[in-house]
Amino acid sequence: MAENVPTKTEVEEPLPRMNAGTQLFEDLDANVSATEVESLCMRCENNGKTKIMLTRIPHFKSIILMSFECPHCGLQNNEVQSGEALQEKGHRYEIQCINKSDLSRQVVRNSSASVSIPEFDFTAPPALNSTLTTIEGLICRFIEDLSMDQEQRKEVVPEMFAAVEALLEKLRNALELPEEDVAEKPKHAFTMVVDDPSGNSYVENLCAPNVDPKLSVHYYRRTREQMIQLGVLNPDAEDIEQIEEQRKAQFNMREEMRAAENVMRAVKEASESNEILTFPANCSSCNLPCDTRMQMVNIPHFQEVIIMSTTCDKCGYKSNEVKCGGAISExxxxxxxxxxxxxxxxxxxxxxxxxSFKIPELDLDMVAGTLGGRFTTIEGLLRQVHDELDRRVPFLEGDSVALDRRQKFERFLSRLEDAADGNIFPLTITIDDPMAHSYIQNIYAPDPDPNMTTELYERSFEQNEDLGLNDINVDNYAEDATEETKTDNN
Known part of the structure; x- marks a missing residue:
């Protein structure tokens, strides 16, 4: 493994400066040029070439691709690093591998992610470098690493040699899955778990834009050990310092809540005077400064909502989002x-x-959180789904994509466009909102709509957990906040 160490004088092209007003990460299909840097080869200590490219995987994150090659000794090294900050929660992907197509799933494995296969009692700890590969590529890499010292183990520790050889046999058999799904679960089927506390790893969804039945994603709060592993906490710090940091974080959270209340008050005052608030922001596409406009709107027979609209004059990016107000529905x-x-x-x-919403006639099933909040027409929603999927679904471009999968996705987009144009009827759209903040216009109001049904249901424990309602305190919270403030002051 070679470290890419740039020399002081032989940089052919200056690296981009990390300014807030500069677009550093371009889309994969935007003809991104690589920056070449003279780097020291750690094998022969001559200078080689390092190519660095800052790019974005659509619908995922910004990544840094690096490739090193030494013309003197032939050493090559490829690396992928995340260009994103730590996510709010850690991610754990569980993939059921049953046939060959599952082995071809592309995987972005961050350097903080561990990979395990429970059926084989196998766990690979976080790696030194991030990688962009497939599940088959990961298994081949594990086989290569485990096989490296087998001859020495056979001579020195025969018991360990036998255990590693048995594991290698299981890993090799895992690559011999059938081409298609069969009635009975294959003998060598397995589950791969990619656990990344940073939240910057990714596993390809082969059924995009619908939910993949073989892929599940779990979000969790990082433990203290994981935060130490990521460098967020100092393991040598005293407990008193840790408690003080937690108190500061709680104080900052309360200040943010007060600031949010002030914003809401300003929005409400502006809505009463029919005023549109404008405040500066950064474009989520190019990171350049832009304006975000906000206004509170009263939807008849429903409730007040906040509409936010962002337009970037530099790259043309546009987005609109809706935030619902009011109390939490029972x-x-x-x-x-x-x-x-x-x-x-x-x-x-x-x-x-x-x-979440779905249209069975179009095989469209969008999970909660997709597209964020939207206030538009049904036609507009279909067109927004079409545009987002057309531009941002990852791993559907390039030579590595199977032709039948690409054609299937293009047929889906074509049917979605036909539905938005009014060429496919009837259609059934179902919106399932555990917070009861969604709405479809009743054109017969105040009379019932014969084509629309509304069902109220009790939220499950899992839904309340995802929404953070199980731990919410609504009794005596004022006294608790007062006591906590007194403790902080002491």
């Missing part, structure tokens, strides 16, 4: 509408960020 809400003609496509629809 029950979830499921709305089902049968779309029979073009007039139904013009109905207003509010899809909150906590809601």
């Amino acid at each position: 029950k979830g809400k499921r709305i089902t509408l049968v779309i029979e003609d073009k007039d139904d496509l013009s109905r207003d629809i509010l899809k909150s960020e906590t809601s």
Whole structure:
């Protein structure tokens, strides 16, 4: 393994400066040019070439690709590093590998991610470098690393040699999965778990844009040990210092809540005077300064919502988002509408960020959080889904994509566009919102809509857990906050 150490005088092209007003990470299909740097080879100590490219994987994150090659000794080294900050929570991906197509899933493995296969009692700790590979590539890498010292183990520790050889046999058999799914679960089927406390790893969804039945994603709060591993906490710090940091964090959180309350108060005052608030922000696409506009709108027969719109004059990026206000509903809400003609496509629809929606006739099933909050028409929502999937679904471009999978996705996009144009009827759209903050316009109001049904249901424990409602304190919270403030002051 060679470290890419640039020399002081032989940089052919200056590296981009990390300014807030500079777009560093370009999309994969934007003809991104690589920066070449003279680097020291750690094998022969001559200078080689390092190519660095800052790019973005659509619908995922910014990454740094680095490739080193030494013309003197032939040493090569490729690395992938995350260009993102730590995510709010850690991610754990669980993939059921049953056939050959599962082995071809592309994987972005961050250097902080561990990989395990429970059926084999095998766990690979975090690696030195991040990698962009496939599940088959990961297994081949594990086989190569474990096989490296087998001859020495056979001579020195025969018991360990036998145990490692048995594991290698299981890993080799894992590569011999059938081409297609079979009635019975294959003998060598396995589950791969990619656990990344930083939240910057990724496993490809082969059923995009729908939910992949073989892939599940779990989000969790990082433990103290994981935060030490990521360098967030100092392991040698005294407990008193740790407690003080926690108190500061809690104080900052309360200050942020007060600031949010002030913003909400300003938005409400502006809505009463029909005023649109404008405040500076950074574009989420190019990171350049832009403006975000905000206004509170009262939806008849529903509630008040906050509409936020961001437009970037530099790169042309546009986005709109809706934040729902009001109290938390005691029950979830499921709305089902049968779309029979073009007039139904013009109905207003509010899809909150906590809601999922599906259209069985189009094989469309979007999980909660997709697209965020949207206030538009049904036609507009279909077109937004089409545009987002067309531009941002990862790993559907390039030579490595299977032709049938690409064609299947293109047929799906074509049907989605036909539905937005009013060429496919009837359609059934279902919005499931555990917070009951979603809405579809009733054109017969105040009378019932014959084509729309609304169902209220009790939220499950898992839904309350995901929404953070199980740990919320609504009793005597004022006294608790006062006591905590007194403790902080002491």
